[in-house]
Amino acid sequence: xxxxxxxxxxxxxxxxxxxxxxxxxxxxxxxxxxxxxxxxxxxxxxxxxxxxxxxxxxxxxxxxxxxxxxxxxxxxxxxxxxxxxxxxxxxxxxxxxxxxxxxxxxx
Amino acid sequence: xxxxxxxxxxxxxxxxxxxxxxxxxxxxxxxxxxxxxxxxxxxxxxxxxxxxxxxxxxxxxxxxxxxxxxxxxxxxxxxxxxxxxxxxxxxxxxxxxxxxxxxxxxxxxxxxxxxxxxxx
Numbered sequence: 001x002x003x004x005x006x007x008x009x010x011x012x013x014x015x016x017x018x019x020x021x022x023x024x025x026x027x028x029x030x031x032x033x034x035x036x037x038x039x040x041x042x043x044x045x046x047x048x049x050x051x052x053x054x055x056x057x058x059x060x061x062x063x064x065x066x067x068x069x070x071x072x073x074x075x076x077x078x079x080x081x082x083x084x085x086x087x088x089x090x091x092x093x094x095x096x097x098x099x100x101x102x103x104x105x106x107x
Numbered sequence: 108x109x110x111x112x113x114x115x116x117x118x119x120x121x122x123x124x125x126x127x128x129x130x131x132x133x134x135x136x137x138x139x140x141x142x143x144x145x146x147x148x149x150x151x152x153x154x155x156x157x158x159x160x161x162x163x164x165x166x167x168x169x170x171x172x173x174x175x176x177x178x179x180x181x182x183x184x185x186x187x188x189x190x191x192x193x194x195x196x197x198x199x200x201x202x203x204x205x206x207x208x209x210x211x212x213x214x215x216x217x218x219x220x221x222x223x224x225x226x227x
Contacts, residue, residue: 035214044220045202050207088152093212
């Protein structure tokens with residue numbers, strides 16, 4: 001099983017700042033089959049990024065994904081108030097596993 | 108507009124059984140792989156099972172293999188999860204999710220979830 005580790009566990013930032021979230025895999029993720037989701041309290045997760053760097057439909061361009069192999073990054077260029085949430089990475093290259101999540105909260 | 112609406116979540120005793128349903132609309136249901144994903148209270152996401160577009164292939168997480176069965180009825184645009192031999196650790200919000208793209212291993216649309224509580 002591919003284990004995903006996300007860091008940091010919590011990121012405290014102010015609106016307008018840049019957020020950089022990391023996702024590291026225990027083995028190489030084939031074909032960059034890595035996705036990112038946003039989840040707000042009481043809501044279902046929302047797909048942000050798939051294929052490591054492709055934005056899902058309707059996702060603002062302040063969200064971007066990068067990386068390959070075992071190291072992946074989600075960047076939010078300028079945090080909007082609605083971006084404070086928990087973010088999960090997920091790999092689908094070998095089975096399906098999720099990372100434990102990174103909480104982005106207001107500083 | 109894609110909609111996924113889960114139902115069937117209740118409180119059930121350990122060892123009991125339950126069947127979850129997911130009604131899909133807004134897309135051509137029988138073109139897509141479908142998944143169940145769960146989230147224990149206050150915890151992260153855990154993939155549970157998937158079924159191919161025609162029901163011919165199914166896969167399960169090790170934690171539910173042999174106890175849960177995924178199925179679909181394309182004539183009714185519906186997805187199901189039969190849950191047997193339930194354990195307290197199965198307590199979670201169960202989401203129905205549509206597989207995205209050709210690979211179908213990520214989830215581009217999610218329902219709002221149905222809560223399963225396993226408790227005596």
